Amino acid sequence: MYAGALRDNAVERYAMFLTSLELTADVNECRLALTRAREHGLDVHKVAVVTAERTIDRAFELLPQMKGPLPSVIALQATPSDVELLLLRSIEWTTFEDGTHDTALEQATVILRYFLGAGRVSLAKNLVEMLPRELASIDQPEERATEYLHYRQFFAIWDSLDRVVECQSLKVSIMNRDTRAAWLSDYTGLIDHAYDAVVKLLTSDWMMPDETGDRHSYELTRVRQIYVPELILRLHVMLYASREYVPENLKRALELANIVADSRYKLYDDFLHLDGRRLGEYLDAVRRATIAGLEGGGSDPFKIILS
Incomplete structure (x- = not known):
């Protein structure tokens, strides 16, 4: 019903709706909400990419910039904040469909650099564990594939x-x-x-x-x-x-x-x-x-x- 009422820029608007879910929906509910975009004639891959991009942008607006003193990784890790969890879960949108795995790999490397640069080793590890195995077989662009290999190593x-x-x-x-x-x-x-x-x-x-x-x-x-x-x-x-x-x-x-x-x-x-x-x-x-x-x-x- 929501998608059917959309007019211009339907993908962007549906993506905004999905972005608004933030942490209120679990992974299965997010998958279902994305699938419903197809039922209303929308390009699911485009919706997934835009939703992930908007979610990542939102998280980075709220998170501290990765600069200044290097963090300690031997100190006890703090409980993840809601914004950190939002950034972590943003990757879900582009992992549901094979057609968005290239984008998932690109976004994953960005998020991993942030978490590791902030000393958030556990969150970075959680992200790697969330990613589909198929991402490891993506070999282009070579620089990105190598970076992902280095994270897994x-x-x-x-x-x-x-x-x-x-x-x-x-x-x-x-x-x-x-x-x-x-x-x-x-x-x-x-x-x-x-x-x-x-x-x-x-x-x-x-x-x-x-x-x-x-x-x-x-x-x-x-x-x-x-x-x-x-x-x-x-x-x-x-x-x-x-x-x-x-x-x-x-x-x-x-x-x-x-x-x-x-x-x-x-x-x-x-x-x-x-x-x-x-x-x-x-x-x-x-x-x-x-x-x-x-x-x-x-x-x-x-x-x-x-x-």
Whole structure:
């Protein structure tokens, strides 16, 4: 009835109606409301795209701009605000139909840059989990497809680091031989997997901005400045903490410093933001690992690396 009463600019007006639903309708109700546009002769794909665009624009009008001090991602995450949830759910409109998946991918990368740049890791992860699997098969434009691949790579690593921490917490003081062997096997395997994945990310062009200096490049730079140091520090701490059970991981922790120092990967630059995890913090962690390497006797700080 509503759509039937529309005259000029029917797509825009129906999209405005859908936009007004905001958080009052769940995902199934939104899908149904969009489907009804087809029943009244409207182009559902156009309606979906316009609705998503209007919702995203509305959310960004209300959200703080992504600038200023870098956020902490190790602090307890605040409960999502209604505006953040509105931005998160805006992606639903372009995920219902295959014909709007290209637009969904474009919009998803914009939203992911915002959430990660604001330190809202959980919301960004929720968004990735909401997206259809088919988006991963979109390969054009290449820059956007690569950026989306990098997001999925990042969250796989984030989860792998969390699994190491969870496994470490399962260690208890009293274990029989078989239980301890099984735990150590799991623990070592999870560490190895996380180590390989993080090093692969660090030695690639993960989220590397181009030289244009535009907004997109600024946002990618901000994401790198937040998460590259965080991943390096988390990996170092993971290796250092496991040295009691996997002694060779102390050597790997010190070898990681060589990767950080390698100018090919430009990791050093990501530590230099005044509000981020500074290089001094990492170097202090490396110093403690070096001291730990001397605990077995001797005075050669390079012995652990050369062994």
